[in-house]
Amino acid sequence: MEKSTFFVDDARLNGWCKEFSDTAQAALCVRYALAFNAMDAGWLKDTLASTVTYGSQSVLETLQGKGAVWDYLSGKIHSLRSNPKRRPRCELGVSEIGKPCVLMYQPQGAYDRTWLNIPLASVDIKMDNDGLASEIFMITAVPSPASAKRSGIYPGVKEDVHERAKRFIRPGDDYAGLRFSFFLLDGKMSLDRRMMEESEKVLAAFPGSIRSTLNTSQRTSTPDELDQVGFVGFPSVAVFWRDEIIFQHEGLIIADSLISEITKMTALHVVTAAQANRGQR
Numbered sequence: 001m002e003k004s005t006f007f008v009d010d011a012r013l014n015g016w017c018k019e020f021s022d023t024a025q026a027a028l029c030v031r032y033a034l035a036f037n038a039m040d041a042g043w044l045k046d047t048l049a050s051t052v053t054y055g056s057q058s059v060l061e062t063l064q065g066k067g068a069v070w071d072y073l074s075g076k077i078h079s080l081r082s083n084p085k086r087r088p089r090c091e092l093g094v095s096e097i098g099k100p101c102v103l104m105y106q107p108q109g110a111y112d113r114t115w116l117n118i119p120l121a122s123v124d125i126k127m128d129n130d131g132l133a134s135e136i137f138m139i140t141a142v143p144s145p146a147s148a149k150r151s152g153i154y155p156g157v158k159e160d161v162h163e164r165a166k167r168f169i170r171p172g173d174d175y176a177g178l179r180f181s182f183f184l185l186d187g188k189m190s191l192d193r194r195m196m197e198e199s200e201k202v203l204a205a206f207p208g209s210i211r212s213t214l215n216t217s218q219r220t221s222t223p224d225e226l227d228q229v230g231f232v233g234f235p236s237v238a239v240f241w242r243d244e245i246i247f248q249h250e251g252l253i254i255a256d257s258l259i260s261e262i263t264k265m266t267a268l269h270v271v272t273a274a275q276a277n278r279g280q281r
Contacts, residue, residue: 016030016153024131025100026100028047029125030155031043037090039077039081039087041070041077044073049128049132051064052065052069053065054068054135054136056121056138056140058140088105090104090105090155091150091152091153092153093151094151101122101148104120104122105119105120106120114248118145118248121140123138124136124137125137144233175208178208178209179239180209181238181240182212182235183214183216183225183234183236183237183238185215186217191234191252192235194252195235198252198254199211199255201259202255202259205255205259205263236248236249237258239262249261
């Protein structure tokens with residue numbers, strides 16, 4: 001791939017690439033984002049060096065060689081294509097050190113309404129002298145993917161990018177099925193204590209809801225909900241409807257704000273069985 005090549009007739013994408021001294025590296029990021037946004041691995045074809053590697057902070061093993069990396073990425077895209085509820089969105093970004101990167105977002109379930117707030121990962125792509133990807137590395141923790149500068153550009157996505165949360169029925173007058181999961185650093189620091197005080201007000205506002213807490217200082221090697229939400233700052237909160245995420249917030253949030261966020265979700269509503277049956281016809 002020639003360093004001067006711009007492969008799509010898109011002024012916005014080309015303009016973004018030209019913001020960097022190495023436009024070819026930026027173009028590789030555009031291709032990577034296009035592959036996942038369009039669910040088409042073909043965008044990655046002819047971009048991988050023969051000795052390319054693929055690694056992630058969340059996985060110990062590093063894939064070596066064009067064949068292994070291509071099989072993994074194309075297989076991942078094929079798998080995501082068959083699961084619309086978990087399809088990601090990729091946004092072009094700028095890392096802390098001013099390099100082009102790809103920010104990845106993915107809904108944690110059909111009801112997740114905040115999945116576009118914070119990227120789950122930042123993808124860094126290094127390039128060899130031939131303009132091919134020599135290393136693809138997914139950053140999930142340090143530095144925080146949220147530290148990258150967002151562009152608002154989602155290559156290959158024609159419609160406005162927004163949450164695609166599914167509406168659901170709260171069948172009774174109470175909030176049974178709603179769970180507030182609070183993630184604390186050690187349960188002792190002032191912010192943790194404040195969060196738990198606020199949680200009491202939240203539970204009172206949603207009768208029938210329940211609360212769970214996870215003290216990160218007491219975690220074991222066993223996978224838990226923190227692996228699912230990916231918070232790196234504490235205290236934080238995730239809200240679940242029947243074990244599917246509908247809201248996430250990293251950092252302390254006061255009760256009034258959290259109550260407002262959950263209350264205004266139009267998905268939380270009550271209908272009678274007769275109304276539900278009419279809506280399905």
